[in-house]
Amino acid sequence: MISLKSVSKFFSIKRGMFSREKLTVKALNDVSLDVNPGEIVGLVGESGSGKSTLARIVMGLYKPDAGYFTFENFDSRTMKRGDWQKLRQELGVVFQDPASSMNPWMTVEKIIAEPIVIRKKNLSFDKMQRRDRVVEILEATGLSAADLGKKIHEFSGGQRQRIAIARALVLKPRYLILDEPISALDVSIQAQILNLLAELKKQYGFAAIFITHDLSIVRWFSDRVAVMYLGRIVETAPAGVIFEKSRHPYTQALALSKLDMDVHKRDFYTLPGEIPSPVNAPPGCPFAPRCTRVQAECQRAFPPLSQNDAMAAFHCFNPVAA
Ligand SMILES: Nc1ncnc2c1ncn2[C@@H]1O[C@H](COP(=O)(O)OP(=O)(O)OP(=O)(O)O)[C@@H](O)[C@H]1O
Ligand code: SF4
Ligand SMILES: [Mg+2]
Structure with missing residues (x-):
């Protein structure tokens, strides 16, 4: 099993080309996620929500600034070079643009x-x-x-x-990371590659973290879906129910969003409101400026997550879906 435990990853960037002032990008903020053997976990969220950063943490390309992850018996806090090599043997990776790495x-x-x-x-x-x-x-x-x-x-x-x-x-390998493996392809080819991945999954039985912008594809290909927003996972649930019975307002907004049919655009979702900047983000829920259920307490601190599998904060819950 791959298990991320309260993982955070921050990047330090300069305010401008000629500025010495440093700003912090919270690319991942207290993220926990399990990927069980043989399970396909879909990861969705708008551009910049931290999907690739999460993948890079699992690949060992970034070190968590807080939290850790475990991979079978390995623990990222104590792993030696040889352990990383063994991990990579069990972890295949497919990116959006294959030619760039060949x-x-x-x-x-x-x-x-x-x-x-x-x-x-x-x-x-x-x-x-x-x-x-x-x-x-x-x-x-x-x-x-x-x-x-x-x-x-x-x-x-x-x-x-x-x-x-x-x-x-x-x-x-027993695990794959698929970071938008079909989004650079023509629509006619996308289905072929997806069907191939589904066929190979039956044959080789791998688990995968499947990153995509396409909600219909994630529903079809994944067992479970985790929805990310500005460096946080806001909800996880089985793929068959997450968009029909969304509990978190962001997942609901995604499910209702108009999908942009231009697949060459980076973002498929067209949600109202601006996504806040991940740089020096204020306290409180990052979805508050766009949320239809916002309350005064949402602005003060990030709400506690429930112990439930759907990790929506308690006052975000859609009572109809719960
Ligand atoms: N090496 C880096 N240095 C500085 N900032 C970074 C770095 N890598 C990622 N970021 C920032 O971290 C945030 C998350 O980026 P990430 O690439 O993980 O998002 P994503 O969900 O994969 O987006 P996309 O859908 O566009 O691929 C973004 O604000 C991005 O600008
Ligand atoms: S914490 Fe508040 S603002 Fe954030 S999603 Fe829940 S209800 Fe909306
Ligand atoms: Mg990405």
Whole structure:
């Protein structure tokens, strides 16, 4: 299980190009989340809500400024270099733009085999076994052994994403991070890649953190959904009910929002009101300026979270849904 325990991540930025004054961006603020083996947890929220920062914490690219996370028996506070290597063996990653992380001079075989080569000291693959594994995964993602010697520029966007998925799965990890894996693709290709991921999930049984802006997709692909707003998780619930029976006003607003059909826009949601800045954010609920249920106490401090699975604060609850 992956478990984030009250994780916060702050970035220090300069006020302006010529200013020495430092401002703090609260990219993640006291976030707790569990991902169970075999479970797909969808992560949704507007641009800048902290989704990728959460993913980067789990990948070990950022150190939490407060809180910690556990991964099976590892604890981020006490992990040694070798432990991080073992963790990465169990964690495949697919980003939005696959080409940016692939060497254009490498063959597909080398690109997909890279995770095996990097960890060759820990793994007992000989050359033949390595090639067999690469071909197995390549075929599972809908490409073929005939593609092994080709370079990345010979493939379409959808095929490149298949190669990226093959590379993420080559070590048969138990967990995947999928950070907007289809949002850069044409709509016709998006469905193909999603179906492929669903098929691979059946075959390999991985768990995943699935980051997306698309609520209909997250509902279809995830078991559970966590909704983020300005560095906080405001509600988690099973994917089948979260948008129909939303408890938190932000989730309700998302569920009612008009989806922007232009998939090339960064944000799909069109909610009324401005998202507040995560820089030097005032105390209180960050959703207060846009919330229809706002009360005086919301402005003073962030409300306590309930122990319930739907982590909405008690006075945010939609009594009809509860
Ligand atoms: N390295 C960094 N330095 C400074 N600020 C950062 C850094 N990385 C992220 N941030 C800030 O932290 C906040 C959360 O960013 P993050 O990339 O996690 O959001 P996101 O939900 O993934 O957004 P998107 O949907 O646009 O990908 C944003 O305000 C962002 O500007
Ligand atoms: S704490 Fe208050 S402002 Fe924030 S979501 Fe709940 S009701 Fe709305
Ligand atoms: Mg992101």
